[in-house]
Amino acid sequence: MKKEYSQFRAMMAITKGSLLGIFRSPSAVVFSIAFPLIFILVFGFIGGGSRISLNVAFDKNTDTTNEIYPALRGIAGLNIVNESDAEVKEDLERGRVTAIIKIEKSGLSNPPYKITLVSSEAVNPQNLQVLQSILNARIANINQRLYADAPTVAMISNEIKKIPGRIYRTIDFILPGQLGFSLLSSGVFGVAFLFFNLRQQLVLKRFYATPIKRSYIVLGEALSRVIFQMLTAVIIIGVGHLFFKFTLVHGLQTFLSIMTLSFIALILFMGFGFIVSSIAKNESTIPPFANLITLPQFLLAGTFFSIEAFPSWLQPICKVLPLTHFNNAMRNIAFEGASLASCWKEIGILGIWAVVVYAVAFKTFKWE
Template sequence: MRAFKWHSGQVRALLVLSWYLLKSQLRTTSTVLLGFLFPLIFIAVFSFVGGEPRKLRFGMEEEDAATASSVFVVELRTVRELELVSLPRAELDMLLRAGRLDGIVHFVPAPATAGGLVQLSYSSASPQSAAISRLVVDTLVQKANLRLTGVTAPLLGFQATALEAQPFRYVDFALPGQLGFSLLTLAVSGMALSLAVQKKTLVLKRMFATPLWNPLILLSQALSRLAIVMLNTTLLLSCGVLVFHFHLSDGATTFLRMLALSMFGLVAFLGFGLLIASRARSTESVAPLANLFTIPQLLLAGTFFSTDQLPGWLQPIAHHLPLTYFNVAMRKLVMEGASLTDISGPLLGMTAWSVASYVLASRSFRWTP
């Protein structure tokens, strides 16, 4: 490798090469689709998920719903977070099995008394919904019992206090993950495919023969992608805030911190793009190798759902993936208002992966096919 001689010509050549590479990438359909349009579509879909909390839906037979004199039915109707569906029993059973009801309540009155038996049917396919339904019905039965026994001042009281907090919507979780998705595909798949094509067409070999210092050729690739990442991040965040009401905990400060983290993430992930480009023997083999690296991370790194939902044996692996570190750091900035020093752990994890990728890439990178 030629020794580096610093002068203005090297800098000018670096900037010119970066500019032409940037224009070339912006004209590529995959750059626009993978980097901006696909993440924007996902964000738009996720913006409709997790808005207002879902009400519990209980089914009640039409005969029971008409029994307004029942103390339990009166208590049931006072719960604002609960929706009652009155239909024939056969139709209620079908809705419950299809997961469209949380439970079916049936009241069997006792002869010559104001009481009776409250029966709850729930689906075994949804343990969480079943547990909530049982808790709600049991609480209402206890309240109804207190009324029937004339207890107006129970020995034990209950007080609940709501803490002021920013309402959580799924888009607040999903948008940082989509930034990671965009960053990973541009840095890994985009970088590897671009270098593979330049090798095949001998463009990289011709640039290698120029007086430009060799590492600056690769640096120009990084600078052109850095510009695209900054543009994509700015556009996605702007659309998220203005169109989908994405919440930034500290406003413009969080916005700038997210841009800084995106720049750091690009530098960390580009090493994997170089490594894949150095290992690929042809342009046709780039996509399978890149997908082998990116797709498992898109599924396991908390891009679309929390890693806590993964099986216990898989979580230790998922928690230490490069994209997981990025997603965790980005969500801490967004949801907790963390500073860059507060995310030093994920940054160190990304750095370790980055160093390993650059070391491996430097030992196997070639300028010709």
């Protein structure tokens, strides 16, 4: 009796062959694993923390009738957070707010005011130093204008009260960006070169001549890329967590959430690769097309530093890029303990991008 042809077994055979081919490719290993790990090692050994923002809040008992209060509110580098006490405290514990500023009368004629800061262990110490420098500079400016004969209008307390919070390390910012870098590189360059070569060598055409359906051919090749890149993500997260104390707030639960988010992002990024493989006329045109997609995201999506470091006119463009939303969701899940459900906005935007990208990919995909 003739045995029925198994589409699933054929797909898995394609997956196995393609996966072995990926592991034998030096460029795939270098760009997906080695390159991100080099960045993690460099930033991990440097230590310290990356500047995220200088969000501050004023204590509810702050004296607002003096010259200092409006002067501080007018500083462009300080983003004043207006939330309830409970929300501010939560943000402070998570490192989202650098400090709570309290301005009060000192009870002395000189200086008439005292400024105290409340921060947390989750805040980058460098941000606190920057905040203190800004406060000192603004006080000096007020002294020069209004209090020429007095030593100072206010004194900043040297004792900074710190509430408990998770320690924020450089790796907590760098690793999500490097994981996104790896996923985007593999999704675009890996898929683009893979399917272009399969089409050029008429492998896809030969596959098409067999009983296996087209969808299973694509799924088999795509599945091999997904398996390889998920293994890459495990290695990157594992190295960061074990050797550099990358924060996984809820342990295994956080890890699984990160892997799910990585899977969603990889599926989207592979769609870009399908488009590039279809529109490229020859192999030499793949890198320029791929770089048009990847390079702006590497530079503008918060991969190496916060998008808040960019000019205000550029930030809306940064916030449109899909890698930005992956990085933001990744950092919220890993360090702040957010769930996938609470990252619905970022995941929703990735979903919208996926619909648009695959609509274009289906229109442009070629078999030969």
